[in-house]
Amino acid sequence: MEKFVPHSIDYDTQAEGELMGEVKAGFPSPAEDMREKLDLIKLLVKHKASTFFFRVSGVSMVDAAMDEGDIIIVDRAIDPYNNCKAVCFIDGEYTVKRVEMSAGRLRLMPANERNTSYKPIEITAENEFMIWGVVTYVIKKM
Numbered sequence: 001m002e003k004f005v006p007h008s009i010d011y012d013t014q015a016e017g018e019l020m021g022e023v024k025a026g027f028p029s030p031a032e033d034m035r036e037k038l039d040l041i042k043l044l045v046k047h048k049a050s051t052f053f054f055r056v057s058g059v060s061m062v063d064a065a066m067d068e069g070d071i072i073i074v075d076r077a078i079d080p081y082n083n084c085k086a087v088c089f090i091d092g093e094y095t096v097k098r099v100e101m102s103a104g105r106l107r108l109m110p111a112n113e114r115n116t117s118y119k120p121i122e123i124t125a126e127n128e129f130m131i132w133g134v135v136t137y138v139i140k141k142m
Contacts, residue, residue, distance in 0.1 A: 052073075053074075056071075056072060060110040062114075063112055063113055070138050072087075072137070073138075076134075086133060091129075
């Protein structure tokens with residue numbers, strides 16, 4: 001399983017930039033002067049006290065757009081729901097998986113069809129288990 005160390009957010013540090021406007025992914029259009037201030041913390045963080053950053057280690061979630069080295073934003077104030085992506089604590093380790101809840105059954109689902117060594121993890125009463133927080137955003141380097 002992947003190892004995670006949460007990073008708390010320093011809200012006194014501004015993560016502010018300049019939003020240049022929209023850019024079309026189709027045909028080019030004339031540039032418009034639509035600059036505005038963009039505060040990334042306000043945009044990406046709904047619950048400051050319960051939001052943390054993690055760096056993804058491993059490739060079990062690549063088909064869910066979480067690649068090795070990506071930063072995920074995790075909010076502990078959001079109630080887990082069926083098919084959410086979440087950081088979970090299981091038997092002493094943290095992992096990020098899709099949470100499948102159905103008919104009294106709870107499974108942690110990997111998302112890597114190219115590597116069949118990643119199998120669903122069935123959660124039972126014998127497991128020490130907690131859904132630590134729900135993934136709200138993935139930050140990628142291109």
